Amino acid sequence: MPRTPESYEDVDLDDAPPLQPVHYAEQALLGALLLDPHRLETITTLEPGHFGNPAHGALFAAMRTGPAPDPELHIKDPAWLNTVLDAARPEAPGLNASYLHTLIQVCPWPQHAATYARMIRADHARRMLRMHAESLAQTAADATLPNPAVAVIAQVDTLTRYLEDLAGQFAPHPGSLPRTPLLPPPPRDTDEEALDEERLLLASATAHPNELKTMRWLEADDFALPLHGQLFLCLTSLAHRGDPVDAITVLWEAQHRGLLTTDVAPADLMALVSTPVGSPEHWGERILHRALLRQAHAVAGRIETFTDDPANTPHQLITGSRRALADLTALRARWQRTAPQPPSTARPRAPRTPVSSRAGPLPRAAAPATAARATR
Missing domain, CATH: 1.10.860.10 (DNAb Helicase; Chain A)
Known part of the structure; x- marks a missing residue:
């Protein structure tokens, strides 16, 4: 029989209401693992850093510090639970035995642990994608950089590699494009x-x-x-x-x-x-340089909008972000045409600084x- 979540209050673990769905997925997974520690063997792609709640991540890391207990012994003796709690407390002082029992109580089905883990990974992917987009926007707007275009291209490469990694982790599905309404592009720099x-x-x-x-x-x-x-x-x-x-x-x-x-x-x-x-x-190179930074900022804002919409699945985030990067990729190719052909190498060319003479x-x-x- 599935366990029905009961009304309870977390102990110094939640930053601010309302709690998001991933919070309950994290609790359900941890409860499943506390009940059946042997399921840790099936949760191989999840890392402590994937958890949105740091205390949950610390608890998950503590579970993996030693071998899982014997299932028959675990039913009768809570020694493993005490060991996990002691290992997690240095990173999460607010954890206590009462909260561990709460996690066990709110887990609907321990057999669904792998599904809960996928939910946690999906939410982590959303947060990380937004972080990459924010970094791109900040780089494009940073007037203190000696060569902003080169820095922007490096950020774009990092973002592209991350999207490639995500594509290998989450399966595609019908309806791959985000349905999130997009904000109008920011006004052009007319200083x-x-x-x-x-x-x-x-x-x-x-x-x-x-x-x-x-x-x-x-x-x-x-x-x-x-x-x-x-x-x-x-x-x-x-x-x-x-x-x-x-x-x-x-x-x-x-x-x-x-x-x-x-x-x-x-x-x-x-x-x-x-x-x-x-x-x-x-002057053409100067104009193209500004256009590259402007487009990078617009692309970053578009991806941030996608990540702000919880209705988007990881596959939709990947597809939408790649579409957003397409225009920037075309502009980048034109920017690189203003630089001389570098020696044969597998690395992309770096834009040259316009010659002041x-x-x-x-x-x-x-x-x-x-x-x-x-x-x-």
């Missing part, structure tokens, strides 16, 4: 430095359009300001068609693309592309005030 770099790219590309033919790694969506991205498309279209490129031809192309509005006058647009400084490739220190945009207004 003055980012906009200056985009203005300088447009102006320098107008002055040196031949370089655009080798900059297929940069796309309009990489720009912080959509207008700047559309003007970049104007420039690349002219260059790839072999048409002349100057402020007037760019204006004409922009008109055909419907970019001239009451806020963007022809004179403003021509002023925007008429103050070249440095190399288009230099291409262009001097970042100046303020020399465009008239009307052009500055047009890009806001």
